[in-house]
Amino acid sequence: MHLMYFTEQPMSAYSEEAGRKFGATALMFPNTEFDPVAGSRLYNNYIEQYMLAEEVGVDGIMLNEHHNAPFCMQAKANIFAAILAGMTKKVKIVMLGNPLPLAENPVRLAEELSMIDMISKGRLVSGFVRGGGQEQLATGVNPAFNRERFEEAHELVVKAWTQPGPFRFEGTHYQHRVVNPWAVPLQKPYPRVWIPGVISKETIVWAAQQRYPYIALNTSIEQTKKIWELYDQVALQAGYVGGPENRGYLIQVHISDSEEKAVENAKQFRWMQGEFTGLAHPVWSTPSGYGSPTNRRAFVEFASGRAQNPRGETSFEQQMADLRIIAGTPKTVVAKLRRILEETRPGILALWGNDGRVSQEDSLTCIRLMGTEVFPAIREIAKELDLKSPFESNAPVHLRYSRDLKPTAKAAAE
Amino acid sequence: MAGVTWTDATMEAAGTKLHVSRAGKGRPLMVLHHETGTLDRLPFYDALAAQYDVLVPHHPGYSRSPRPDWMRSVRDIAVVYRGLLAELKVKNAALVGLGFGGWIAAEMATMAPGDLSHLVLVGAMGIKPPHGDKGGDILDLAITGYIDYARAGFHDQKAFDRVYGAEPTTDQLEMWDICREMSFRIAWKPYMYSQTLPHLLGSVRAPSLVVWGDNDKVVPRSAAGVYAKSLPNARIEIVEGCGHCVDMEQPDTLAKLTTNFIAQG
Numbered sequence: 259m260h261l262m263y264f265t266e267q268p269m270s271a272y273s274e275e276a277g278r279k280f281g282a283t284a285l286m287f288p289n290t291e292f293d294p295v296a297g298s299r300l301y302n303n304y305i306e307q308y309m310l311a312e313e314v315g316v317d318g319i320m321l322n323e324h325h326n327a328p329f330c331m332q333a334k335a336n337i338f339a340a341i342l343a344g345m346t347k348k349v350k351i352v353m354l355g356n357p358l359p360l361a362e363n364p365v366r367l368a369e370e371l372s373m374i375d376m377i378s379k380g381r382l383v384s385g386f387v388r389g390g391g392q393e394q395l396a397t398g399v400n401p402a403f404n405r406e407r408f409e410e411a412h413e414l415v416v417k418a419w420t421q422p423g424p425f426r427f428e429g430t431h432y433q434h435r436v437v438n439p440w441a442v443p444l445q446k447p448y449p450r451v452w453i454p455g456v457i458s459k460e461t462i463v464w465a466a467q468q469r470y471p472y473i474a475l476n477t478s479i480e481q482t483k484k485i486w487e488l489y490d491q492v493a494l495q496a497g498y499v500g501g502p503e504n505r506g507y508l509i510q511v512h513i514s515d516s517e518e519k520a521v522e523n524a525k526q527f528r529w530m531q532g533e534f535t536g537l538a539h540p541v542w543s544t545p546s547g548y549g550s551p552t553n554r555r556a557f558v559e560f561a562s563g564r565a566q567n568p569r570g571e572t573s574f575e576q577q578m579a580d581l582r583i584i585a586g587t588p589k590t591v592v593a594k595l596r597r598i599l600e601e602t603r604p605g606i607l608a609l610w611g612n613d614g615r616v617s618q619e620d621s622l623t624c625i626r627l628m629g630t631e632v633f634p635a636i637r638e639i640a641k642e643l644d645l646k647s648p649f650e651s652n653a654p655v656h657l658r659y660s661r662d663l664k665p666t667a668k669a670a671a672e
Numbered sequence: 673m674a675g676v677t678w679t680d681a682t683m684e685a686a687g688t689k690l691h692v693s694r695a696g697k698g699r700p701l702m703v704l705h706h707e708t709g710t711l712d713r714l715p716f717y718d719a720l721a722a723q724y725d726v727l728v729p730h731h732p733g734y735s736r737s738p739r740p741d742w743m744r745s746v747r748d749i750a751v752v753y754r755g756l757l758a759e760l761k762v763k764n765a766a767l768v769g770l771g772f773g774g775w776i777a778a779e780m781a782t783m784a785p786g787d788l789s790h791l792v793l794v795g796a797m798g799i800k801p802p803h804g805d806k807g808g809d810i811l812d813l814a815i816t817g818y819i820d821y822a823r824a825g826f827h828d829q830k831a832f833d834r835v836y837g838a839e840p841t842t843d844q845l846e847m848w849d850i851c852r853e854m855s856f857r858i859a860w861k862p863y864m865y866s867q868t869l870p871h872l873l874g875s876v877r878a879p880s881l882v883v884w885g886d887n888d889k890v891v892p893r894s895a896a897g898v899y900a901k902s903l904p905n906a907r908i909e910i911v912e913g914c915g916h917c918v919d920m921e922q923p924d925t926l927a928k929l930t931t932n933f934i935a936q937g
Contacts, residue, residue, distance in 0.1 A: 546852035558845040
């Protein structure tokens, strides 16, 4: 079991009232509401949190990025990854992940990641995402080619990491005269790639075809089971059997020394008015061409106010009851997490510990209890349930490095 | 308009399938529709078909024409339409471009300036509108709701209701999304204009009419001046009390402007 700490790095000093008045807290919400003095304090708070996480024995620190929103302060996940590469000694630096389509130059991205891998002495896990719809608009990237760019940038990054240079790359969206980066990864054949996601079936299928672990982001137990059903089915077609080493799960869990305080702080998981990434116009979060054409009708109905959000709207109490938010002392938290582990069998688990306006003191308490009490108990449960991480099971980094493919499928893979 | 009989056909030009509506007799005239696609029939099309042999192709990737995945620019559509005219053996057509269609018409004009009788551009995209008086940027589809965007094309919201209904159907919303996706594929950056088009318009000798609604909230009126300056033989007409979609908001006015302009020779 690989156990990680995660925070969205909330920009908690923004004016909530201004957000409500504007009607959105994403993309077009004016950045005059951002206070760099508070920003400086908060960035350093998050570094303190990560350093403590390493000290109390978490296996990995999960990083991500978003743009134009108080929801997440990281505008470039590689910056924090580079900081952690130099400041920490043991933790895996797990990027979930770099939004590939936003890269105008995937070769530079490959170089940055290689530097992080070398500086950290091989502790990089290089996850990739498509990036939300709003991220495309915030960075001026064409949403209609999102998936094509994701796949082509991935191909180019992996080539830059593994194929001896110099070579030339002539793709549809990326053309490079000379690919010959002198920074290449320390880990061979290349750093592990994990793929986080929420709803897109296409991404689950793609991850399973690559044999990359898929990290389900705060999905319900039922949704998570459906994800693994699909993943395992594609895995079989690709010639391998899916297992805990292919399954990751991120869940909102706040731990405290009292039940009441934990629940009070956990309410901050809904600090973005109950929306995952904050209030926004639906056409910003799903620009035309970004989503799957099969969802087009449902989406336009939602975007024009004729249907409910396909993601559903649930109350804090309901989310607690559904175990999508867990809050409590280590003892109650472990009991609830056990049920999730038993039902969904992940080999990678990330706890999203603190959000919104939870104080730095309470955040550090949460991390301390996570590392010293919750994670040791989870490790025991994982042993009992035989939930091995990709590291423990020595899983291949990519399908092409598999040695256990069924013969017919193996031929197809080659 | 009574007596106008339209025929619809799927045609092919440069290997691209196109839905083309055609009606009327007389000199050939091609109408290029907006980036919101087009309804099958509009009073403006009927009014023109009373006098001309009118061709209304649905742009590739819009309305009833399938999306060619390879297309990357608005100029690609213009080339396909030049191919369509050759395929149909239509020579010396007049081009009437509406909004986004105006950009396509302008590109077509620059490609074959010797094969053009008249050019009518109505609230045309394709040129970066200068800032300052009646200036600004072209309204961004990507951050505007479907109905809000379509409504922004009208000065008089009752005119919108007449064309699309006060509550457009979900089929219509879905079609707008399909059209949007195609616009992103071919006109994402720079958004809805070409940096080279103004420099190419100088070879268009045909008489050109640049029409703008006085309350165009989609393409700022300052673009009219650039078109009129770049086209050697152009004049501007402003339609009072009208938004971007002059063809749908004041179809009779635009039809009259067009027919009078063509009649002047």
